[in-house]
Amino acid sequence: MGLDVGEVRIGVAVSDETGLIARGVTTVQRTGGRKDLEALARLVEENEVHHVVVGHPVNMDGTSGPQAQRMRNFAERLRTVTSAEISLWDERLSSFSAEQLLIESGMHWSKRKQMIDRLAAVVILQEYLDHRNRQGSLAEPATEDHG
Numbered sequence: 001m002g003l004d005v006g007e008v009r010i011g012v013a014v015s016d017e018t019g020l021i022a023r024g025v026t027t028v029q030r031t032g033g034r035k036d037l038e039a040l041a042r043l044v045e046e047n048e049v050h051h052v053v054v055g056h057p058v059n060m061d062g063t064s065g066p067q068a069q070r071m072r073n074f075a076e077r078l079r080t081v082t083s084a085e086i087s088l089w090d091e092r093l094s095s096f097s098a099e100q101l102l103i104e105s106g107m108h109w110s111k112r113k114q115m116i117d118r119l120a121a122v123v124i125l126q127e128y129l130d131h132r133n134r135q136g137s138l139a140e141p142a143t144e145d146h147g
Contacts, residue, residue, distance in 0.1 A: 001049040001084070002125025003040070004091065004117050005074055010036065011117030013125040014047050020133065022125035024118035041081040052084050055091030055124045089128045091120070 002022060004011035010028040015021060025047070028039050044052060054075045057067045075086050 001044060001047065001052045002055070002089075002121045002128065003052060004055045004120035004124055005071060006030075006117055009117045010040065011119070011121035012040075012043055013118065013121035014049065015125060015129055019129055022122045022129060024115075024122045027118050037077055037081045040078060044082045044084050049084050052078065052082070052086050053089045053125055053128045054078070054086065055120070056088035057091055089124055091124050 001015075002013040008030055010030060011024065012026050012028060013022045013024045016023070026043070028036065028043075030036050040052075043049070054071055056071050058064055071088060075088055079086050
């Protein structure tokens, strides 16, 4: 499962059974703290997820800012409500890439706003899956190597 965690919404994507293709499944409207985590824990259970990849917004120069720290804290809190493995994945430009895909598809700006978080989660998860599959292993790459 891939997550694009924003202030208002959390985009959610899952992979197919083969671990090759990511697809968007939903967007969770944030209501606050524990309720957000419980909603994600339910999605993990419903989709039989074993590994959750949380987008980690490092700066373009590779440094870590306040938002990156918030995602590290979010990942720690998520670990308390699910037994799935949780890791961070460098999400630089994922929202930008998602928006470009929607623009290229001709989607109107009002609909793009509704879809951007879910598609950003797809981009994050697909990048993780592609990396993992290029490595020829189901092993998790070291979090610190990827933001």
